[in-house]
Amino acid sequence: MNQFDFTHDYHSYANTNEVKVTHFDLALAISFDKKELSGYANLAIEHQSEQLATQLVLDTRDLLIDRIENSQGQSLNFTLDEADDILGSRLAVDLIGDDIWVKIYYKTSPQAEGLQWLTPAQTSGKKQPYLFSQSQPINARSWIPLQDSPKARVTFNAKVMAPQNMSVVMCAESNNEIEYPGVFMFRMPEPIPTHLMAIACGDLAFKAIGERSGVYTEPSMLEACAKEFEDTEQMINIAESLLGPYRWGRYDMIVLPPSFPFGGMENPRLAFMTPTLIAGDKSLVSTVAHELAHSWTGNLVSNATWRDLWLNEGFTTYFTNRIVEAVYGKEMAELEVVLEYGRLMEEFKIMPVEKQTVTANVQTEDPNNAFDRFTYDKASMFVHDLERRLGREDFDKFLLTYVEHFAFTAITTEDFITYAKQTLLVDHSDKISEAELLEWIHGTGMPSWFVAPTSSSLEKVIEQQKLWLDGANATALTVEGWSVHHWQYFLTTLPEKLTVTKLLELDSCFAFTESKNAEIAFAWFTVAVRNNVEQVLEAVAAYLKAIGRGKFVKPLYKSLIDAGYSTLANEIYQDARTGYHPSIVGMLDDIVKS
Structure with missing residues (x-):
């Protein structure tokens, strides 16, 4: 008998079954001298049953909570527990009646794990400091008190005050109809998982590279970045032809300083990119395709817990390859799959057998451990195998209906299996069995029938x-x-x-x-x-x-x-x-x- 409830997010304290945060208004001031964000988050809550919840439980890490009020300005009692090394601190707020707003005044810590503060010397321009966030997997709680769970989708508005001559961007639509020096307004009308919350502040320049795409970066890098990413609009068109309309308005990117710890991060409307992609020959832009692909598989249909990360990364890694094939040709796409498989084979050598599954067994571990070659590359091989079995035309129909069915929803592995049983295994029972599906999802190693990818170009x-x-x-x-x-x-x-x-x-x-x-x-x-x-x-x-x-x-x-x-x-x-x-x-x- 499995000891875990796979509908439960073990990396969040939030009592989402009783009350959910559905929206928040954020007002923050940026202080580079203090290395802190200060202000408030005004949370809109929704009770989940007729029996009103008496507490709202949130996730925090190293936040200094000043005070908490309801919409009437009444002080709300709260308890901030001792910090857990992985999860941070549980914040429990006592609610009064059926009020649906909870306003939290707070400050971040200079050591906030989700924020990096750079000195001017650590930037390209050497004149202004720089700030950027990295909320995935559970670091949004270090700069916003929230129900920091991928299943807790939220909309938000934000007002951010920055030092003079600095720009602020967020994972949202800029909403600067009323211009005040140093004040930046944002609006995100589509509900997003909290790990996609993003902010950056620095000496930023912008250049459009398409009708709905562009790139931000430091001025000295702008032309090189725009040239490297000039095929982005074509990628968007290809992606839409496969998985339906792009649902997030614009697809802008920001190329961050070299300390950004990932290749990219799929924050809606503002994907974060590493400068290590700027090779001068577009040879590494599959990362752009990957973060774009997340706009459907990961941002639109997302994982409910970090065990289910493969639903984001496996489908996205596959979908990336389809975009690369359409834009840059079959040879490049085949080469990337072969290299992907090679990385997976190397990880097989060091990963304990019980962890060689596409599901990430991290319920009692740091969720960062979920980001391995199995949740990415083994899961991608599974999706490639589905395409091979069904044929591309039929598989594309399945993929499109899957994304449309679960749009703006967080799902578990079990949700996917149930959906596959009702669709894939009914429509294509002659091509894949339930046992084979479950072998891919729960089995260790590679399935006996799997054939490794090859490329004649090698x-x-x-x-x-x-x-x-x-x-x-x-x-x-x-x-x-x-x-x-x-x-x-x-x-x-x-x-x-x-x-x-x-x-x-x-x-x-x-x-x-x-x-x-x-x-x-x-x-x-x-x-x-x-x-x-x-x-x-x-x-x-x-x-x-x-x-x-x-x-x-x-x-x-x-x-x-x-x-x-x-x-x-x-x-x-x-x-x-x-x-x-x-x-x-x-x-x-x-x-x-x-």
């Missing part, structure tokens, strides 16, 4: 790699026309052990150590470090100090330690730590022991 890479491994000089290799994906495959599939001499010869020919492409540099550094190529260590240190993207920095620190460079890893980390986002520092602290 034959030339395999051939040239073999030539080099068999003794040919790197200068003799035929690599003309190779893409980033070809080089990634070449590097990531090299044998574990190679000689320093051979690797230096490869680097002298192709200059991987100096590569400005973050993916190629990472793949090369991983190979070089595990083989103790000490000539690259200075470049590795510079790389780790220049970017904060978790996909790169976490495994590189681990590679350094595994290769015997623990002291160096610690020295680099001590220099770089203050530049990393708080949401990733805790994970890095566990990897790099001081």
